[in-house]
Amino acid sequence: MLINSRLYSRMHCRSLLPERRRANWSICHTTGAARFLCTIERRRANSNCRSNALARRIPRTGRAAPNANRCSERDRKMDNALEGITVLEVGTMTPGKFTGFLLAGWGASSVRIERPGTTTDEPISDEDLTLNRGKRSITLNLRSAEGRDILLQLAARADVFMESYRPGTAKKLGIDADSIRTVNPDLVYCSLSGFGQSGPDRLRTAYDLNIQSETAFSRLLAGRSEPAVPDTYLADSVSGLMAAFAIAAALRKREVSGKGSVLDLGVQESLFSLLAISHGIRREADPPLEMQAAYGIFKTSDGTPISLGVARPASANALFGHLGRPDLAEIGLQRGVAGAEARRFLTQALAEKPAHHWIKTLIPLGVEIAPVNSVADAYRNEQLVDRSMVIETNHPAAGPLQQIGIPGVDARNLEPAPHIGADTDAILKELEFEPDAIDKLRADDVI
Numbered sequence: 188m189l190i191n192s193r194l195y196s197r198m199h200c201r202s203l204l205p206e207r208r209r210a211n212w213s214i215c216h217t218t219g220a221a222r223f224l225c226t227i228e229r230r231r232a233n234s235n236c237r238s239n240a241l242a243r244r245i246p247r248t249g250r251a252a253p254n255a256n257r258c259s260e261r262d263r264k265m266d267n268a269l270e271g272i273t274v275l276e277v278g279t280m281t282p283g284k285f286t287g288f289l290l291a292g293w294g295a296s297s298v299r300i301e302r303p304g305t306t307t308d309e310p311i312s313d314e315d316l317t318l319n320r321g322k323r324s325i326t327l328n329l330r331s332a333e334g335r336d337i338l339l340q341l342a343a344r345a346d347v348f349m350e351s352y353r354p355g356t357a358k359k360l361g362i363d364a365d366s367i368r369t370v371n372p373d374l375v376y377c378s379l380s381g382f383g384q385s386g387p388d389r390l391r392t393a394y395d396l397n398i399q400s401e402t403a404f405s406r407l408l409a410g411r412s413e414p415a416v417p418d419t420y421l422a423d424s425v426s427g428l429m430a431a432f433a434i435a436a437a438l439r440k441r442e443v444s445g446k447g448s449v450l451d452l453g454v455q456e457s458l459f460s461l462l463a464i465s466h467g468i469r470r471e472a473d474p475p476l477e478m479q480a481a482y483g484i485f486k487t488s489d490g491t492p493i494s495l496g497v498a499r500p501a502s503a504n505a506l507f508g509h510l511g512r513p514d515l516a517e518i519g520l521q522r523g524v525a526g527a528e529a530r531r532f533l534t535q536a537l538a539e540k541p542a543h544h545w546i547k548t549l550i551p552l553g554v555e556i557a558p559v560n561s562v563a564d565a566y567r568n569e570q571l572v573d574r575s576m577v578i579e580t581n582h583p584a585a586g587p588l589q590q591i592g593i594p595g596v597d598a599r600n601l602e603p604a605p606h607i608g609a610d611t612d613a614i615l616k617e618l619e620f621e622p623d624a625i626d627k628l629r630a631d632d633v634i
Contacts, residue, residue, distance in 0.1 A: 265595040269295040272438065274347040276300065276322075277329075277338070277362065281395075281420060282454055283351045283379050284318035285427030290347070290434065291321035291601060292593035298345075298614065299324045300338060303634055305607040316585055321601030325615075326608035326634050329360050333633045338362060340618050343370045347434055349377045353392070354384045364449045373447040375437040379430045383453030393455075398422035402459045403466075426457035480526025481506060481519035484559060485533060491542035495533070496555035505552040510536050575599070608634070 272295040276287045279299075291297040299319065303326040311319075325341075328334040339362075342348055348367050350357050357363040357378070364376040381398070382388040399405050399422055405414040430452050437448040465476065481497035497503050497519060507516040512532060519529035537545060542558050549556045558564065566589060571577050576592045582603045592598035611634050615625050628634045 265293050265593075266597060266600060267294045269293045269435075269438070272296065272347065273345045274298065274349065274434075275338075275341055275345045277348065277350045278356075279349055279351040279379070281314065281318070281423040282427040282430065283349050284314070285424060286349060286377075286379065286430040286434070287322060288318045288320060289428065289431040289593060292596040292598055293435075295347070297322040298341065298610075299607075300329070300341075301326045301607045303328050303608070303632060309606075311582075311585060311604055311606060316582060316588065316604050317590055319604035320580075320590075320598065322605065323610035323614065324605045324607055325611045328633050329362065331631070331633050333628060333631070335361050337615070337618065337628075337633075339367070339370050341614075342367045342374065345371065345374060346438065347375045347377065349379065349430070349434075351379050354378075354380060354389045368447060368449070371447075373441055373445060375434055375441065375448050375450065377430055377434055377437075377450040377452065379426060379452045379454070381454050383456060384451045388455075395420040395422045395454075398455050398458055402455060403462065404458065407465075422454050422458040425461060426452065426454040429457040429460070477522040479520050479522055480528075480530040481533060483530075485537045487537055487542040487545060488539060489541035489543075492559035493537065493542050493545055494557050494559055496557075498555075502552075502554050506549065506554045509549065509552060509554075 269290060272290070274287055274290050274295050274297040276283055276297060277300045279287065287297045287299070299322050301324055305326075327337055329338060342362075348371075350362065352360075358366075364378070367376055368374055378384055380389070381393045382391055396405075396416060399408075399417060400414065402422075404421065405417070408417065409415060430450070433450050433452060437450060441447055479498055481495050481503060484492050484494050486492055495506070497506055500516070500520065503516040503519045504513065507513050507519055507529070510532075515529045515532055518526055519533070520526070521529070546556055546558060560568070565571065566577050568577070574592075574594075575597050576594070578590055578592045578599050580588045580590050580599065580603065582588055584606070590598075612625055615628070615634070620628075625634070
């Protein structure tokens with residue numbers, strides 16, 4: 188294994204325990220670990236939102252102490268929550284890309300490790316235009332000794348290492364958790380694969396559709412209709428979110444204990460975990476959920492369906508009172524056969540006028556109602572636009588785009604998604620590679 192002297196100095200620096208880091212500050216001042224610690228110390232010293240524990244202690248009443256500092260609007264955002272954290276994405280597919288996107292949105296510096304061979308002339312996919320915002324990209328041939336050496340140098344100064352290979356592949360490449368944590372023991376190493384690193388299905392290949400179908404989501408989301416191929420990737424999205432949550436928790440653990448973590452997550456288990464809300468206890472019969480009569484999807488006169496979520500007495504009284512049948516309010520909260528009369532009445536009454544009439548009329552009455560939107564309609568939702576969840580961006584290659592944001596973050600601040608390998612030379616220069624050495628790496632198909 189080729190590891191140069193720069194890498195060994197970083198290995199030494201990153202292996203220092205928290206209590207020794209300040210004593211070895213002069214050794215560590217140029218490393219990612221030191222930059223991370225500087226950031227933490229700066230935040231602790233300058234934060235307007237977090238003073239010391241005694242000053243911010245919350246009384247038994249559960250209310251903040253009278254002298255607690257108020258948070259500014261900037262402090263309420265999550266844009267800088269992971270400032271100073273460096274993330275490496277290696278071999279990550281859609282779920283891992285989404286994880287890296289969220290972490291970048293929260294302030295992390297995320298670097299994608301890509302295979303060499305793609306030119307900047309090739310168009311960037313819609314997925315990458317969205318999920319690679321705020322990231323940098325370097326190409327590395329990890330099957331070469333030089334490529335692995337460069338990756339180890341990057342890992343030595345990183346805080347998070349993500350990989351999505353099939354179990355066993357990372358070990359063959361020499362970039363498994365044990366190998367990476369040899370050069371950086373306090374790093375958070377996250378494996379996100381289809382089925383995790385253990386179990387009888389760990390080596391299986393599967394796509395989002397397969398995961399949805401075998402975790403019962405295909406049937407549950409179809410309701411009483413036949414299961415169909417979904418138009419969205421729920422399993423990929425949920426597992427990417429789960430990984431981001433786990434990584435954030437592991438970083439918190441490291442800040443407290445000084446110890447890194449090895450995370451083993453699967454797409455299948457991540458999606459299955461969502462059933463805890465609706466099907467958290469196994470029942471052999473597994474009957475469909477019986478909703479209240481006024482809780483469902485209804486047709487309107489203009490063909491646009493609406494959803495009613497009436498499950499409270501107050502909203503039931505408001506709905507049926509407005510429709511001239513206050514006597515059905517209590518029945519409208521019943522399930523199954525008991526609520527059939529109210530259901531039939533709503534089906535007939537709501538079909539007499541267009542969707543926009545019902546939404547405009549019933550929302551002020553406190554009735555839970557919404558249109559059944561298309562994706563294009565959702566992009567036009569005024570609430571989502573106001574909350575910066577729909578943003579206007581301008582990509583240097585793709586041009587003006589309307590994209591989805593990140594909750595709690597102003598994603599307009601993220602840099603546009605790079606072409607594959609766009610930052611290769613710049614990153615290698617940060618590792619102190621000379622131009623001639625970079626040219627040789629390119630000639631040898633290492634980058």
